[in-house]
Amino acid sequence: MENANKKIAKDIEGYLKEHENKDMLRFLTCGSVDDGKSTLIGRMLYDAKMVFDDQLAAVEGESKKYGTTGDKIDMALLVDGLQSEREQGITIDVAYRFFATEKRKFIIADTPGHEQYTRNMVTGASTADVAIILIDARKGILTQTKRHSFIVSLLGIEHVVVAINKMDLVDFSQNVFDETSKTYTELATELGIKNTYYIPVSALDGDNIVNESEKTPWYKGKTLLSLLDSMDISKEQKAEDFRFPVQYVNRPNLYFRGFCGTIVAGAVAVGDEITILPSGKTTKVKSIINAGDITEGDFSVTCENAYAPMAVTLTTEDEIDISRGDMIVHSKSVPRVSNSLKVMLVWMDENSMELNQNYDIKRGTAVVSGSFEHINYKVDVNTFKRKQVHSLGVNDIASCKMLLNQPIAADAYTTNRFTGSFIVVDRITNNTVGAGMILGVSRREDDLNKIQSNKYTDSEKALNQFIRENFPEWECKKV
Amino acid sequence: MISKERLTHLKQLEAESIHILREVAAEFTNPVMMYSVGKDSSVMLHLALKAFAPSKPPFPMLHVDTTWKFQEMITFRDQRAIDLGFDLVVHSNPKGIAMGMSPFKHGSKVHTDIMKTQGLKQALNAGGYDAVIGGARRDEEKSRAKERIFSFRDKNHRWDPKNQRPELWNIYNTAIQKGESVRIFPISNWTELDIWQYIYLENIPIPSLYFSKEREVVEYEGTKILVDDERMPEELRKTAKKEMVRFRTLGCYPLTGAINSTATTLPEIIKEMLLSTSSEREGRIIDKDQEGAMEQKKIEGYF
Structure with missing residues (x-):
């Protein structure tokens, strides 16, 4: 961060150029009130310097009123949103947070962990690429860990980071960390979770969150943030598995009829043979407008091909009946x-x-x-x-x-x-x-x-x- | 062909917002887009142009004019409407005007309630809009972090934060009864930095108030405000000083704090923002009225 600030101060245009090409990663945090989930997020935002002085001042005031950490600033208050929740000291709904590093923009879905909020967790998990599961080092894998892991696997999240928290309360014991990791691996295998990563952390003091901890010399892996920054979340997709749910029919005049939507899988090119579902009619792609390419000065930019998750408008060779709710696919790969x-x-x-x-x-x-x-x-x-x-x-x-x-x-x-x-x-x-x-x-x-x-x-x-x-x-x- | 190509974060955000705008146009009978002339509105307008090209956006832009906006905002707004040819609806609360509403006399709380919140409700009722697109972002304020992208409002435009509809994947529930409405926030997932970077990258026009220049300002309620017209009380105007200032947000001039700055270009603004230690809303007087102020205002129908 210090280096970034230097770069910003010295060469802002160079910095902006680099940051045009950032990737985006959405992750979910799973844990209950006492796992320190909000503390972990607050800590990440704080250590990543995403917290401004006036926000910190506000939280300092609130820490005295609602805080649960004595004299230390209650990091959880940085993220616990609604007034009613602050009074109760719990997170009851999905809240979204944002921060960015040199490489990625992150969207955090912060969800409650109790069983009565399973639906909220499902909601948060539905858009996440990665899940962070918090485990209290003193307690190991609990019923709630199993529940959270089940939901994560159910919603198809392929990457799970297991943050074994409150390591300070078990004297940063490698043994505890290894045992917990081993037990979780069995659970992940049972649930078919593809990739798991384990990190010993203390959210309260910031160990291995953004900065490497001196208290865990035996841990050779990455800190939580550097892992999130470098994880490969790209999915291989076949171009022909093109899926295009038609969202809106754009008809400004008699000469143009475009089908707007977001490509949710695969790729499409001008001239491709396409099938409209459920009718099964076929035609060819005549032109593609990538909405992203449109500028104020030019409303008629077209492109040769487009891929997921671009928002585009397609026109077809033949005038056939296509309406909202239909799905356009490649004739080679019909669902x-x-x-x-x-x-x-x-x-x-x-x-x-x-x-x-x-x-x-x-x-x-x-x-x-x-x-x-x-x-x-x-x-x-x-x-x-x-x-x-x-x-x-x-x-x-x-x-x-x-x-x-x-x-x-x-x-x-x-x-x-x-x-x-x-x-x-x-x-x-x-x-x-x-x-x-x-x-x-x-x-x-x-x-x-x-x-x-x-x-x-x-x-x-x-x-x-x-x-x-x-x-x-x-x-x-x-x- | 197998591809692992990924869009950049700005392109992903842009595509998501366009998806949301098209969903509104397809699912509602009478949508409207809030246009407040600021940088977020400028981005929204730009996204709407992209989403529906080669057509024009299939909804009007609504500006709730409190009559206390910076003069330049009004000039800018009217010019944009001419240049881009969109339908512009402007509403000011006639009761407030009749009362001679002034933030200097009545205070920020009463002014904002009558001219903004009540004015907005009047405009929405008059237009009979079933969908209202707004430029709020989740990173702006804590209570916004939990708001849905499609946020349901009852007949009285009230938000019930504890009883929101679950929102999953990119599937939005748009079902409502007659008289109810939905507020839609297409740039929910953008941060202030994303907005600035996008404006820079796409070369989107914004009012010059965002850029620093020598302006006449006075100290007022702990911030510096612009001497924008003669309605500012005489005794305040007497204290006016010329300073290099700019604005990080645009609203009613008596309620919008200026910051000292030398940033006269977009990269300089972004540089200043990145190195700044205070958040964007700090210059806004309305948030400080009471703790949880924004949550309360939102429940009552504020954007």
């Missing part, structure tokens, strides 16, 4: 189109999920009506055990069969985060009541008529209600 999907659903609403009730399902830019026909099993987030249930409450995670009223093009979540994910919106309250990841797409479309065919007479409905009210042990489904 499955179906209305019957096997999904992993996270329920986020206080009102429980009812089988066969209609919800709005928003997948990418497509909104279709759909319902959950069957719960295959619910997963206990603490033990990973599977359980049979007939409805889902808030924070429940379950494998379900989802039936849509019309077919959509979809990939598995593990293949593509953006074409394999969806949210569930309640049609009366308009709340986001659930979020899901597509596990598999059924080949058959014959489930389409099923939803409409299940019509019950009033007496059948009354009988169903009677059974549900008087014989709950039968676990009869609602019709």
Whole structure:
């Protein structure tokens, strides 16, 4: 940082040139109140010199009022946002923080760790490339560690940094660090987490956060910040696995009809043979406008090719019907189109999920009506055990069969985060009541008529209600 | 072909913001973009031009004019509207004008409430907008760090921070009932540095108030403010001194503190910002009124 300041003072234009080409990394921090998660983030911002004097002065004042660290400045107060949370001393919602180094801009999703906030953690994890899991060195791997790791793997985060915190309270013991790392490796293997990294830290005093600690001479690895700075998070993607959910049809005049959207996978070039889903019609790419290239002076810049995650506008050779919610793909790599999907659903609403009730399902830019026909099993987030249930409450995670009223093009979540994910919106309250990841797409479309065919007479409905009210042990489904 | 190519952070942020703007245009019937003439608004306008080219942005720009903005802001605003041909809607609270509202007389709290918060509500009700695009960033203030990109507002434009809709991936829930609205913040994930770097890189026009020059300022409530017109009380004006100053944010001139500076170019501004030890909002008087001031204002409907 000191060097950076020198560079800034001496050659700002050179500095800006270097910083035009920074990468971006989004990470999630998982831990509970007493793990020192907010302290860790506060410490990172502070040591990375992202905290201004006036903010620090404000926090110093607040430390005396709400702080939990005695005379030291409570780093957690730098990040605990809402007044109500500060009073309670806990983080209850997802908060986003930012800082940058020479190499990268970082977006931190700071989420609460308690079980009742599982949905918040899922939310934060949905956009993260990396997760930092905090473990209290004195306590080792707890139920919550397992829960956090499960969510991280569920949301497809491939890189997990295990920060073994409060090393100062175990005399910076290498033994404790090694044992904890070993136990966690087993957990990571069980959950199929691809890459794990272990660091001994003390968030309170800043050991191995930004600066190397003198108290852990036995640790030869990187500090937390230098690891985040250098980690390779790029994913190999095949150009032909092009996925383009159509967002908006741009039609300024009779001569131009462009399809706007964000490329979520692969690449596209002028002349490419493309297929429109779900209709299956084919055409060729006539022109590509990369929105990023547009300037005030030139509204008609086009380019030869574009790749994810660019926001572009495509025009086609043939005038065929394409609208919002459709997906444009390469004709060489067409995903499955179906209305019957096997999904992993996270329920986020206080009102429980009812089988066969209609919800709005928003997948990418497509909104279709759909319902959950069957719960295959619910997963206990603490033990990973599977359980049979007939409805889902808030924070429940379950494998379900989802039936849509019309077919959509979809990939598995593990293949593509953006074409394999969806949210569930309640049609009366308009709340986001659930979020899901597509596990598999059924080949058959014959489930389409099923939803409409299940019509019950009033007496059948009354009988169903009677059974549900008087014989709950039968676990009869609602019709 | 296998590629591992990644976009730079600014290109990723730009693409994300464009995605958000297009989502608004596609999902709402009557959106509007807040245009406050500042640097963040300038970036938003630029992003909107990019998102919908070769068309013009399919929504108007709304400026809530408190009648106490820097004069240059108004000139700049009107020129931009002519140059770019966007629809500009300007609203000032007529009740406030009738009262002779003045931050010098009524104080920052009352002025901001009547001219900004109430003025905004009037403008939104009059326009019947179901989506209001704003330029707030999450790095500006602690209560903003938890706000969603698509942030739901009830019929009274109130924000309920404890009951926000979960927001996952890049999928935004845009469902509302009649009379309700959503505020959308496309540059949520940008920092002040990102904004400046982008302005520099894309050569985006901004008011000259951001650049340092010799200006007449007076000491007022612990900050330096510009002598922008004759409405400033006589006894204050008498104390005016010429100093090299610029502004880090633009708002109502009596409520916006100037900083001493020699920065006359964008790189110099960025240099000053990077080496500075105080945050951007420090010059804003409204945040200091009370602890949690911004959270309270936001609940009431402020941007």
